[in-house]
Amino acid sequence: MSDGKLHNADNTCWNCPAAKFRGNVDFRGCGQSRRIVPKGEDKQLMIECRRRDELGHFEPNITFEQCPEWEKMEYGYMLKNMKVMILGMDGYLGWTLSLWLANRGFEVSGIDDYTRRDCVMEKGSHTVVPIPRMTKKLEAARDELDITLNFRKMDLNDRKKLREFIEEVKPESIVHYAEIPSPPYSMVDAEHAIEVQRNNVLGTLGLLHIMRDVVPMTSLLKLGTMGEYGSPLTGRPLFEGLFPNDAILEWNDREWSLGGEMTPRDPHSFYHVSKVQDTYNVYEACKYWWLRSYDIMQGIIYGVHTDEVAAHPDLRTRLDYDEWFGTVINRFVTQAVHGIPLTIYGEGEQIRGMIALQDAMECMTRLIVSPPEPGQYDVVNQVSGLHKIKDVAETVAEVGNEKFDLDVTIQRLENPRVEAEKHPMEVVSRKLPQEHGFDPKVSMEKEVERMFDLLTKEEIKKRIKEKKHVIMPRTRWSGEKKESGVLEVYKPGEKEKGGYEGRLDTE
Ligand SMILES: NC(=O)c1ccc[n+]([C@@H]2O[C@H](COP(=O)([O-])OP(=O)(O)OC[C@H]3O[C@@H](n4cnc5c(N)ncnc54)[C@H](O)[C@@H]3O)[C@@H](O)[C@H]2O)c1
Known part of the structure; x- marks a missing residue:
């Protein structure tokens, strides 16, 4: 500081x-x-x-x-041997954070019921980066990093079991990743929409009640998403969850302070709606029971690297590329390796907050060691940059072509989603840098290069090829199941820059 x-x-x-x-x-x-x-x-x-x-x-x-x-x-x-429980330990972020924290002296426990593995299997896909069974991952953590993780296979919605585990461990911080994180999965049909909302919303609500009864002093780091806010066409800044003190509402020649009130949410899938519902449930629990929480509006994560997950092949974290669970940069790099033109939806002018895996781990650590006060509900926007989707495709293509001798092209597809394809975007993300000392360390180019390094290994290229049929989007927000048509294919560098630019306000 x-x-x-x-x-x-x-x-x-x-x-x-x-x-x-x-x-x-x-x-x-x-x-x-x-x-x-x-x-x-x-x-x-x-x-x-x-x-x-x-x-x-x-x-x-x-x-x-x-x-x-x-x-x-x-x-x-850091509180000596601080006890952190990670809900969703087997996941992309949960596994990475578990190793990261344990390697820094935290006592890490966690649960998972392998929902993510099952959902990806349901799609007929697999993680591109192979990951072993949990028992083997835990063994590798012991053998390679000399760390022991206290893991239980458990459904978050099994409140009896979860309560017993929390009573036994008495965690001093709980990181809640254990949700189904896919917008398209939540839009497949009624069953999927209901399952996402049941799993996510009820899981969180049950957890809050257990925390009230067993560990009310423990801080909850709850994962939300920048997608809770949507992308307002007015360009109104996306504040950190709550309006700042000097925000004013003017109407009919009168004015009111908006300071401290929740900002509007405009989710754009039933998954995002589950996150908004969580937000209200966590907010209320802090108000009624003096629980303390950071609601973390996280940008899209990309990448494969921390020193811990890179230490041994059995310690790597999963990476998905199918239309349901692949996130944009992870999908682009995989597509580039396989020789499929990078799939931009619609105009590709959508602007999104993003952050590299390692930087996200640093943010989480800084928040874990700085718990809110009793009753405090705080929101942070966890992003390191705002990027237009078509610019991200250019970056991935450039790194792939220049450093890995590939011939990457880009394609625009019919957009399966209902979303604004051109919009202004101003994001306020002041708390992590100003109050929690966070300074991003990993550029997109650097992480994309690390991804190519890993994904161009022969055994991984083979895994990509095996499941290439899951890449093209088929799940439309309309409910129709039809592969998106190709609108245009072009080479990187051919398009003129222009249009809206994102603005990230960190000061
Ligand atoms: N990855 C991103 O880009 C991103 C961006 C914004 C927000 N998030 C949020 O961060 C969290 C973690 O994301 P991720 O990418 O690691 O997803 P993930 O699916 O890899 O991890 C979630 C883990 O939780 C487990 N899980 C789900 N429901 C469970 C239940 N009922 N009981 C026990 N375990 C359960 C899954 O099996 C999985 O291992 C999610 O809440 C997601 O919405 C992720």
């Missing part, structure tokens, strides 16, 4: 999951703020520390910098 301090140095017992609040704390102003009953002879604000019995009752004003239980690490002060 600018004064040389780590970003969470001045956080206090208010933020610490080890603090047990012992009365005279009035959270009625909760949601966004807390009110403390003024101190007086019999109105002393008191806490106990779960980790430091010797302190007895004391005032909650010890900072992380002062407390011996918080130690300096690369991404801030």
